[in-house]
Amino acid sequence: MPDPNGFLRYNRRLPARRPVPVRISDWREVYPPAGEELIREQATRCMDCGIPFCHDGCPLGNRIPDWNDLVRTGNWDAAVDSLHATNNFPEFTGRLCPAPCEAACVLGIGGGEPVTIKQVEVEIADAAVARGGLSPRPVPAPTGRSVAVVGSGPAGLAAAQQLARAGHAVTVYERDDAIGGLLRYGIPDFKLEKVHIDRRVAQLSAEGVRFRTGVNVGVDVTAEQLRAEHDAVLLACGALRGRDTPETPGRGLRGVHQAMDHLVAANRVVAAAAAGGRPDTAVLPDGNPIDAAGKHIVIIGGGDTAADCLGVAHRQGAAGVHQLDLYPQPPQARDEARDPWPTWPWLLRSYPAHEEGGERVFAVAVQEFVDDGTGQVRAVRIAEVTVEKRDGRRIVTPLPGSERELPADLVLLAIGFEGTEEQPLLDQLGVGRNARGAIDARPDWQTDIDGVFVAGDMHRGASLIVWAIAEGRAAAAAIHAYLGGTGTLPAPVDPARQPLAAR
Ligand SMILES: Cc1cc2nc3c(=O)[nH]c(=O)nc-3n(C[C@H](O)[C@H](O)[C@H](O)COP(=O)(O)OP(=O)(O)OC[C@H]3O[C@@H](n4cnc5c(N)ncnc54)[C@H](O)[C@@H]3O)c2cc1C
């Protein structure tokens, strides 16, 4: 029985972030461990609602009130089990999820303060490590069936773990040199230190999952070979086709790059240093440098990717950073008429990177990347704009006379993703991208090709880690059924499931 007065006795409190000057001088995570006293206090605020709306916000169906109460009472081992019953990797979601569960928490009604669900989650996840709760599960009797998982992001890894624990022989193919998908070389260490991925890779390996890195399926191994070797294939290749702006004058100048070029290069430097290598500057695959040190940076875009570029730019020693957003500044509090509780609200989202410096500029669009006369960008010419939707299309109108220049030595395009990449694997399988650039799934997670399944961003379009894990778990359940496995595996979502929305 939870404490019925907990939320009256305690206000919502999060642990202090590490001081800005300290944290931008390294790549360590921004949040230090919270401490047991604070977490038990915050878990006490949970009312164990008769209808826990937090569940509806979370696609994994995390048993939030259960583990809140277990933490409140100091029952950490049971909390670890309860959390892992629905989530393979709570240390990822606890650190990185924007927490739709908190947006749906009953305590948030009318501008109230939701339970710090995500913080409780990450503390349970870390307690699992401290208490040996990440020990591999015993390998079950083999079913004799084998599954290829293509892509090692959270969707592929969640599916691989579920299937291996059901006794199937699972091989994860990853074209990169390390496992983790966007968690490895997209998301910077100040949000997720890579030791968390390494621990899970060790756990999955001990549970029988085989990892093959440096294998680009469709190039190094054909789809035909893959299908001949395995009884089922799961595609979990992400949605990594970055949106571009080819029509903007000056797009071809040196110094104008996709955000992922910057993030991957920076993450590789951090990874090399962690492995004992010599600290170096960030370089593109062609060897040219892409480093923010001493430069004026303009980041175009307002989401996670843009905020990650901002944090990286400051750690690399940028001279100044502007972050541009096409849309006007969102409100600070939920607009109940537009996004009523418990839906996900349109709000001004400030990430820890925003308190580290830089200037955010809203309601502007780039008119030109300006040449310094040598083919290198020297400025970005922007105009104030209005944006409206007409017949489903976005109409951007510049305000006459509002143009100005921002200095720019390096411009990073963080304007979203256009679905999964076109690649030989899809041609070989005969699987086509839909209008959103994603791969359609039938209700049983199969593509149009029998025995070929799809999950994560590749199916949903660029989304969140929590959705990738949920889809990986659900696709694993479908594959298990397809292979005639005994019993059923949990399937938290179906392919048509959408986030809570009022419209
Ligand atoms: C910069 C950035 C920051 C983000 N921050 C957050 C955040 O803070 N919180 C959050 O919830 N979400 C965040 N996201 C979104 C989140 O990372 C993704 O939704 C999630 O990683 C999708 O998981 P996935 O497994 O579907 O695909 P991915 O993580 O994209 O993994 C796909 C993998 O497939 C591999 N692959 C592709 N084709 C092949 C092939 N032919 N052969 C072998 N391997 C192949 C790729 O190399 C890649 O490793 C962020 C995204 C970006 C880009």
Ligand code: SF4
């Ligand atoms: S909605 Fe909030 S208060 Fe209610 S059970 Fe969930 S976390 Fe606890």
